[in-house]
Amino acid sequence: MATVKRRRRQIDADIERSIILLADNHTPTQIHRELERRVGKEHVPALRTVQRVIADVTPKDAAPWQLAEADPDDAALILPVLGAVIERTEGRVRQVTRGHAEWISRLRRADPSMPAWTAYALARIYVAQVDRGQSTAPFDELLALAPWGNPQRYQTATRRGWTALLSPRLQQDLGLLEGPEQHG
Numbered sequence: 001m002a003t004v005k006r007r008r009r010q011i012d013a014d015i016e017r018s019i020i021l022l023a024d025n026h027t028p029t030q031i032h033r034e035l036e037r038r039v040g041k042e043h044v045p046a047l048r049t050v051q052r053v054i055a056d057v058t059p060k061d062a063a064p065w066q067l068a069e070a071d072p073d074d075a076a077l078i079l080p081v082l083g084a085v086i087e088r089t090e091g092r093v094r095q096v097t098r099g100h101a102e103w104i105s106r107l108r109r110a111d112p113s114m115p116a117w118t119a120y121a122l123a124r125i126y127v128a129q130v131d132r133g134q135s136t137a138p139f140d141e142l143l144a145l146a147p148w149g150n151p152q153r154y155q156t157a158t159r160r161g162w163t164a165l166l167s168p169r170l171q172q173d174l175g176l177l178e179g180p181e182q183h184g
Helices: 013-020 028-039 045-055 072-088 096-109 118-132 137-145 152-160 168-173
Strands: none
Touching: 013 045, 013 096, 028 118, 072 096, 072 137, 072 168, 096 118, 118 137, 118 152
């Protein structure tokens, strides 16, 4: 008897990124409800799809990052981000994984002015893209433009169509729609 392999339904990239960003401090059911509230039931994938996305993006190196094992230079870049995460999630998230910490350090070295929450949000997206073997090119472009807190750069990104790929909520999560005073 032949085995029939089910084809996975493609989901909207922006919705997938939203699932990734919400996965830290929400259950799959909460994420599903939140997406229904934001974009309407007809645009939201099934709960099983949300669960699969979360499973797919769980970092391969999901062990918690610890200061005791960290390089002091990396720790100086990671600790402010961890503080922003704890504050913004109201303590629901109190640690980052080693995989996320590695990307946080890499991102903040590339752009020391990057707001802490933006570094965390981008690190989560980079980990997911790399772990799945997908291109990071759109996010590399965002990093090159560094539009957070810079209205001129944000306008450049908008003119080039980059921000059209992201919902207003995801832009806010990445620190693109807030002023510099809003960032940790």
